[in-house]
Amino acid sequence: MDHTSVPSRAPDGPPPRVSHPPVALTIATSDPSGGAGIQADLKTFSALGAYGTAVLVALTAQNTRGVTGIHVLPQEFIAQQLDTLVEDVAVDAVKIGMLADADVVRTVADALERHRPPAVVLDPVMVATSGDRLLTTDAVEVLRSRLLPLVDLVTPNLPEAADLLGRPVAHTVAEAEEHARALRELGARRVLVKGGHHVQAAESLDVYADASGVHHLAAARVETKNTHGTGCTLSAAIAALLPRRPDWLTAVRDAKDYVTAALAAADSLGVGSGSGPVHHFHAWWDDRGEGRP
Helix, strand or coil: CCCCCCCCCCCCCCCCCCCCCCEEEEEEEECCCCCCHHHHHHHHHHHCCCEEEEEEEEEEEEECCEEEEEEECCHHHHHHHHHHHHHHCCCCEEEECCCCCHHHHHHHHHHHHHHCCCCEEECCCCECCCCCECCCHHHHHHHHHHHHHHCCEECCEHHHHHHHHCCCCCCCHHHHHHHHHHHHHCCCCCEEEECCCCCCCCCEEEEEEECCEEEEEEECCCCCCCCECHHHHHHHHHHHHHHHCCCHHHHHHHHHHHHHHHHHCHHHCCCCCCCCECCCCCCCECCCCCECC
């Protein structure tokens, strides 16, 4: 992530390739229940063969039923974590998750400008699966103006895309496409608008937009209440896979396949009484929950 070792690339060029196991960094918030946030990101990195590193910006008190408290870390310490890490460790891809407030968004934007990482995926987490607000309203404008132009891919769901644009939530594929294009006009190089169960389509349909146009990414719908951390997992999967994929769209497609399989296996975990986590290690654990050698 240090700018002295980062290969130069055109804004819409291919992702940086690596021959070693990629180092992925998550800049996000802790989730004690393990289904979202830093914990979900590190599980995803590990499941997909990336070495995970993490910078925490806030702590939450939460479980599968909801969030009861958020404690934001001091800006100076967030910056110190980032600067100290990249002084020593070469980061291949960055995933940014829940940033809590406007000051944290500014701190992270400043760090991106200082270090210019090779690839950055932003998951603009605003509201938890439980419905709890996770990003203060004043932070949305700062995220829109400061952070969007600095990242390579932003992955909002339909309500988050609408929040960023100040528009009503999209309910059709055509409206989701329009929101993706509008977010690119705000400065995002690539946009993945996650339709999930909200958009009116027979399948779980996401809309991806880049300089080449708009693409539809479809997957079978998975009927489960255990969807906690789905957005965190998808963005982390993209960051983990990107350094070993030929282009962004392939990384996004493969990450979506991973999340679909993690959702399909989610009911086997039985964690909590609310919206439980997806199964990050579905390919590694057998039916008894024992790890494969």
